[in-house]
Amino acid sequence: MSESSIKSVEGITKESTQEMIDEALAIYPEKAKKKRAPHLAPNAGEGACVKSNRKTVPGIMSARGCAYAGAKGVVWGPIRDMVHVSHGPVGCGWYSWGTRRNLMSGINGVNQFAMQFTSDFQEKDIVYGGDKKLKQLLVEAHELFPLAKGISVLSECPVGLIGDDINAVAKQSAKELDIPIIPCNCEGFRGVSQSLGHHISNDTIRDHIIGTREFAEPETPYDIALIGDYNIGGDVWSVKPLLEEIGLNVKAVWTGDGELEKIAATHKVKLNLIHCYRSMNYMCRVMEEKYGIPWLEFNFFGPTKIRESLRKIADFFDDTIKEKVEAAIAKYDPMMQAVIDEYRPRLEGKKVMLYVGGLRPRHTVNAYADLGMTVVGSGYEFAHGDDYERTSPEMPEATVIYDDASEHELEEFVHKLRPDLVGSGIKEKYLFQKMGIPFRQMHSWDYSGPYHAYNGFPIFARDVDMAINSPTWSLVKSPF
Amino acid sequence: MSAEAAVKYVTETPESEVTRVAEWINTDEYKEKNFARQALVINPAHACQPLGAELAAHGFEGSLPFVHGSQGCASYYRSTLTRHFREPAPAVSDSMTEDGAVFGGQNNLHEALENAYTIYKPKMMPIFTSCMPEIIGDDLTAFIKNARNKGCVPEDFPLPYANTPSFNGSHVHGYDAMLLSILQTLTSGKQVEGRCTGKLNLIAGFDCNTGNYREYKRILAAFGIPYTLLADISETFDSPLDGTYRPYPGGTKLDDAADSINGKATIAFGTYSTAKTFTWLKDNYAGKHAAMPVPFGVAKTDALLLKLSELFGKPVPESLKAERGRAVDAMTDAHQYMHGKKFALFGDPDYLLGYVSFLLEMGARPYHILCSKGTKKLEKEIQALLDASPYGTEGKIYINKDLWHLRSLVMTDPVDAVIGDTHGKFLARDAKIPLFRFGFPVFDRVNLHRSPLIGYQGAINMVTTICNKFIEIGDETCDDRHFEMMR
Structure with a gap:
């Protein structure tokens, strides 16, 4: 089995990385440069080497989403047996409809609700408030989807700005309809990124859900x-x-x-x-x-x-x-070794840059190392200090760490480091492919997956191999 | 929940109950309840205004779309366009947050303008709004004036701006509002008495098929008519992979757009997504003006060619006459596979009108016709198309209904196929019928946006796609005795 993560990269030093960062920031206006500089740093090996969870600098072309995205897309949306109402205008729910790939069991519209439910706010809802509409739509949702175990109400920007009280409506309707209705004040303008949406959603689970049921079968120590x-x-x-x-x-x-x-x-x-x-x-x-x-x-x-x-x-x-x-390790290790034996010869020494969210900028580092690859830059859209503390030990020394990177910064770093693969999101994908750099979407597994656990690794290895070694890359350079 | 309350256990829905409801949602009884909905919208087939505004903004040289509002909005629009085209969609936002609600978004706007201008070196930044500034009542006119005074961007840097509230209209209206502002900004002071560029100005309307734009250009080239295609996204969203990333790979040249006010003629396609723009340019642009339906099918393409011929005093070129003949040939050869087939249709108003006329030309029956953001005028216009054909008699129009309504319709009153976009795939699967992805967005098939739907070539493409699918279904589902060499 392969050795653990790689600790240094030839040609990358603290100085070379800092120089690359300075070059990327050189064209920024002074104020923006000052704001962005603490978010970019060479990996120090321990602690959080960058500042994080701060307001995005306006106009830099950030990849970040909003609190609503964190609530709808991440925490609440994947719960399959609930109706999740995007409360406000039509767009937010439409954009986040089926675009995260959180797959669900069950029958769509019957006991699984991967759909777009919205109150589709109109001008009059803004002027007169949307509470009445919300009350009515909760009744309709309950009637049309009787097997839904509950309803979440996810606020979009206008709801908080016009002063609607979704909490009162949810409380009353939950009583009348006798199902849990969870109000979630996750308006997109709150906080600095998706992250606050996760936190708010966690809080609503704490306040409305946890402890309200018990498992029918006897407890076990496992x-x-x-x-x-x-x-x-x-x-x-x-x-x-x-x-x-x-x-x-x-x-x-x-x-x-x-x-x-x-x-x-x-x-x-x-x-x-x-x-x-x-x-x-x-x-x-x-x-x-x-x-x-x-x-x-x-x-x-x-x-x-x-x-x-x-x-x-x-x-x-x-x-x-x-x-x-x-026993499981003994069973799977040889299978994984076979995967490594197949792909590692084609991937050995290849360099990767990551820019994702959640856990992947650190958690996948060693999966690439298993395939003989080195991550030479990593960063998060919406991480906090504790994420960066956990990232430093995973990354090779002095490699670049970036927080809430702008498109310009990513482009500059990729230009300089010329990785063999970039793993990031849909907004970044085609930019780097146009540069001739292989890319995998690492939020959505690029319409593939799973990537987790033993069943996931062979798929991950195959996908990385095909991205890097696709023969189409040899056609990029035209003979004329 | 109080501590004294009886313990509630985790429950499992019995299989029988799941089966019962699964059958119930396909019934007329359910359809009735579903259509009685007053407040809840389920699976709408339209997005919000700023998405369309961003599309229009991408259609100009060096143009960087600028979202005044929360940053999450910008990420949603960019992701949506990128998923559909599989191309980059660079755009910035000024990342308004809570304090914007108190102090307004001026500081964010100014800081963002300076940063984006310096870092991404655009030639224009069309500004459009998402919900937040619309609700708190930001005064864009004043903010932008102040930005220039402060030197955030050079004095003469074009900053068209449009109010595109998401709680009003849909993406097609945002397209219209943004395009109008861009044209007003770029043409301001450019009208020259007596000057005529000799060119045709062409506006495609909200159209996310890059093949269509290329098709318009091909038709005009065949005619030998010089043109300016306004909001031309064909290069922006279909750019070459050659090892260089270009943030602004195409779009209408700003000088050409500015000079378009001195054009010989202007045609705006899509009377629903270019309504405001057309109303304005008809009073302000030199030359002749025509608002035309998106040319789907033979008759609407004929009308376009006749209009071009009339406007420029040129005969319809032989090559296009031959192309018309080939389209009619292709349609006639294939008619037996579409004749009488019933279709459910959903989409944007301008595309819907196109689907209806094309299907009627083929002897197919537009049956459930649904627009989730439409008007009485649209209903009347579709009805007029249906009334003019024996194949339209059974067609029923549903305005401001959604795809969950459409699901009830296709489950209780079946059709042979659906025409729409990716979002129709669930109802098509439930009804076990094919979905033709002619609309926007297409998230689950590759390269469809490169295949034109307008003009004679577009008609051939649609016939080929639809008929071969029906033939394929026959091949896949027939018993062995009927599995034949010829179809």
């Missing part, structure tokens, strides 16, 4: 919840069977392919396993403080980290789990 996996491209369907194989009972998933009532009963589990720390650490802390449930961060990208994580998980449990973990 009851756990899978937190911060959104089932992108079916990730949960790869992770859950593995956790079950090592003897754990996955009682609830937050929130990929999630079910409301199971989420509500999560206070009864023995351990919370958290993958995406950024979006869900808040509720892990709440459950720890209020119910004494410990939580553990893990990383299911690539065989090295999966193995490490499985053993870390096993440490929480008795020998039966430890034995099953070792």
Whole structure:
């Protein structure tokens, strides 16, 4: 099996990286330069080396989204058995309809609601307020979708600005319709990025959901919840069977392919396993403080980290789990080695740059290392200091770290470092492909996946290989 | 929940109940309830104004779309356009946040203008608004004047701006508002008495098919008519991969756009997405003006060619006459695979009108016709098309209904196919019928935006796509005895 992460990169020093950063910032107006400089730095190996979670500098072409995106797209939207109402004008819900790839089980419109529900605010709703409309639409949603276990009301910008009271409406309607209705004040202008939307949504789970149900079947010492996996491209369907194989009972998933009532009963589990720390650490802390449930961060990208994580998980449990973990590792390691043997010769020494969100800028670093690849730059759209603290040890020394990078900064860094692959989002994808640089969308797995756990790694390896080694790249340079 | 309340356990919905509801949502009873909805909108087939504004803004040389409002809005528009075209869509926002609600967005706007101008070196920044500044009542006119005075951008730098509230109209109206402002800005003071460029100005309307733009150009080249295609996104959203990223790979030259006011004639396609722009230019532009439907099908293309011939005093070129003949040939050869087939249609007003006339020409039956953001005028116009054909008699029009309504329609009163965009794929799958993705957006097929739908060539493309799909379905579903060599 491959060695662990690479710690230095030839030609990259603290000085060379700082020089690259300075060059990128050179064209900025003074004020913007001053604001952006603390967000870009060579990796120091420990601690958070960049400033983060600050207001975006206007006009720099940030890739960030908003609080609503964090609530609808990330935390609430993936819960499959609820109606999620985008409360306000038509656009926000339309843009976020089916564009995150949080896959769901069930029958669409029957017991699964991957649809676009909106109050479609018109001028008159802005003038007279939308509370009456909201009350009416909740009745209609309940009538047309009787198997929905609850309804979330996700506020768009106007709702907070015109002073509607969705909390009062939700409270009254929940009583009248006898289903949970969760008001979520996640207006897009709140905070500085998607991140506040995650936090607000976590708070609404705390205030309205957690502790309202219990599991009907008897408790066992192996009851756990899978937190911060959104089932992108079916990730949960790869992770859950593995956790079950090592003897754990996955009682609830937050929130990929999630079910409301199971989420509500999560206070009864023995351990919370958290993958995406950024979006869900808040509720892990709440459950720890209020119910004494410990939580553990893990990383299911690539065989090295999966193995490490499985053993870390096993440490929480008795020998039966430890034995099953070792059996699973023994079973999967040769399969993963076969994957590495196939792809590593074609990927050895290749350089990668990442710019994503959540956990991926650090969690995937070692999955690339498993394939012989080095990540030479990494950063987040909406991270906080604790994310960067966790990133430093994963990244090679002095490689560039960027927070809320502008398109210009990314372009400059890529120009300078000439990576063999860029992993970022849809807005960045075609820019780099036009430059002739292979690209994979690392938010959506580029319409592929799963990438998590042992089932995911062969797909990840295949996708990285085909992006880098597609013969179409040899056609880019024209003979005339 | 109080601590004394009885414990509520996690429940599982019984399979029988799931089956019951799954069947119920396909019934007439459900349809009735569904159509009784007053407040809830489910799966609408339209987006908000700023998306259209961004499209128009991308259609000019060196133009950097600028969203005045929350940054999340800009990310949504950019992602949507990029997913559809599979091309970059660079745009900036001034990232308004909570304090904007208190102090207004002027500081953000000024800082963003200076930064974007310096970093991305655009030749123009068309500014449009998302919800927040619209609600708090930002005064763009004053803000922009102040920005120039402060030196955020040079005195003469073009900053067209449009109010594009998302709680009013749809993306097609945002396109119209932005385009109008861009043309007003660029042509301001450019009218020269007696000057005539000799050119045709052409506006495609809200159209996300780059193949259509190229087709317009090809038709005009065949005629030998010099032209300025306004808001030309054909290069912006279909640029070469040659190892160099160009943030502004195409668009109407700003000088050409400025001089368009001295044109010989102007045609605006899409009377719903260019209404305001046309009303203004008809009073301000030199030469002749015509508002025309998007030329889907033979008759509407004929009308376009006749109009071009009339405006420029040139005969319809032989090559286009032959092309017309080939289109009619292709349609006649294939008619048996479409004749009598029932279609559900949804989309933007201008495209819908095009689908209807094209289908009627083929002897197919437009049956459920739905626009989730339309007007009485649109309803009348579609009805007039239906009334003029024996194949239109059964067609029913649904204005301001959504795709969940359309689902009820196709489940209770079946059709053979749907024409729309990617968002129709769920209802098409439930009804087990094909979906033809002629509209916007297309997120789940490649390169369709490169295949033109307008003109004679567009008619051939649509016939080919539709008929071969029906033939393929026959091949895939027939029993072995009827699986034949010829179709």
